[in-house]
Amino acid sequence: MADQPISEATVGRLPDYLRTLVELAGDDVAGVSSKHLATQVGVNSATLRRDLSALGITGTRGVGYDVKYLLFEISRVLGVHQEWRVAVVGAGNLGQALVNYDGLTQRGFPIVVLFDNDESKVGSIMGGIVVHHVDHMAELVSELGVNVGIIATAAEAAQSIADAFVEAKIVSLLDFTAGPLAVPDHVVVRRVDLATELQILSFYQQRDTAVSGGTGVPLGA
């Protein structure tokens, strides 16, 4: 029943805990110690106990945690018991990949509508979803009960789409474009930028394979 605020780091670990717990439950494991679960997930057991404590989730001293209870509580905290209806803007390759990707629906995030500004795409069906014109975002988002928006357009359009989502009272956005988005404080944006991920990878590779020391060899401009 602790009342520490829940840190971003803690929230980020919850899906990992959930994933491992689902496996344990599948194997009919009833109880688990913080040490065992932490090892499975790859975190320190004190960190795990602290995370659970922050969520108000308790175990039994000398015994451990009940797997089903953990599963239920973490699911509840993450909102897994609720269905989150997703709108995707951008019916290009990425948008199409998203609507064709079962994983999102399976984990409780069905894509219910796809928007594009290209008239030739409007009206067509992709992954079982009808493509609507972006001009109709406000009405449809409200009508369909959308509560999460995904921006999968070209970078130039991102800000105006974000504005439209905000206008439509969406407060959770996942952005696949690179630039920073200006949104009101109550709107949460998470960014997925594949090229940046690859750049970070290449940084490590370059550093680890570099002939060590020195200011570095200048390459062709």
Next chain:
Amino acid sequence: MADQPISEATVGRLPDYLRTLVELAGDDVAGVSSKHLATQVGVNSATLRRDLSALGITGTRGVGYDVKYLLFEISRVLGVHQEWRVAVVGAGNLGQALVNYDGLTQRGFPIVVLFDNDESKVGSIMGGIVVHHVDHMAELVSELGVNVGIIATAAEAAQSIADAFVEAKIVSLLDFTAGPLAVPDHVVVRRVDLATELQILSFYQQRDTAVSGGTGVPLGA
């Protein structure tokens, strides 16, 4: 010429710096202060100066930093001057979206080969790339000079694909599947998990819209 180690946090900010610097250079801005650049990027100016210092990048006291020099040095650190050749495993929707996505090539990460274990896909061309059978990974990865691998298969196949990449001497992997991958220490894996991103978003939304306080209302199991 500082010799602090470069933190993961610093590396993660480099692409943001780069992006903003590209804009400044485009506007023909020649010099910039840490305060100005930091404001643009949305970080603290001391953090920015510390990051640059850690990379051995210097400015001029009383003046600021030279935009072109910053651009060149950060690019070099990130390996932007090198072409990173990417192999994607999994020619499903995600794999297809990746090969059709120009952004990666534009930022120096051309996908040069696509693998799948589905015989009916092998030999076909997607986004201009020939699909090869996963059994030929080792030879082709070496032949084509691949140095980054992307795992875009179903979750069950991820570990064996990772093993195959490791076998083929690839040390940088981007993984779109959920589970944890076991790889040797010298291999760097970054994970992109869309459902987890959405779960984190829904956590914040649930928390912020919740009727405050209390142990929470139990929902139907």
Next chain:
DNA sequence: TAGATTGTTAATCGATTAACAATC
């Protein structure tokens, strides 16, 4: 010289983790 801005020291903050009293 006066003004500006870097590069770094020292303070602060927050997150992780060892350690252990509480207690099943």
Next chain:
DNA sequence: TAGATTGTTAATCGATTAACAATC
């Protein structure tokens, strides 16, 4: 009671940032 494990305190670690001497 003896053994195990939680829940939390206190120590540690690392990253951020204010502040300022160095210096252009």
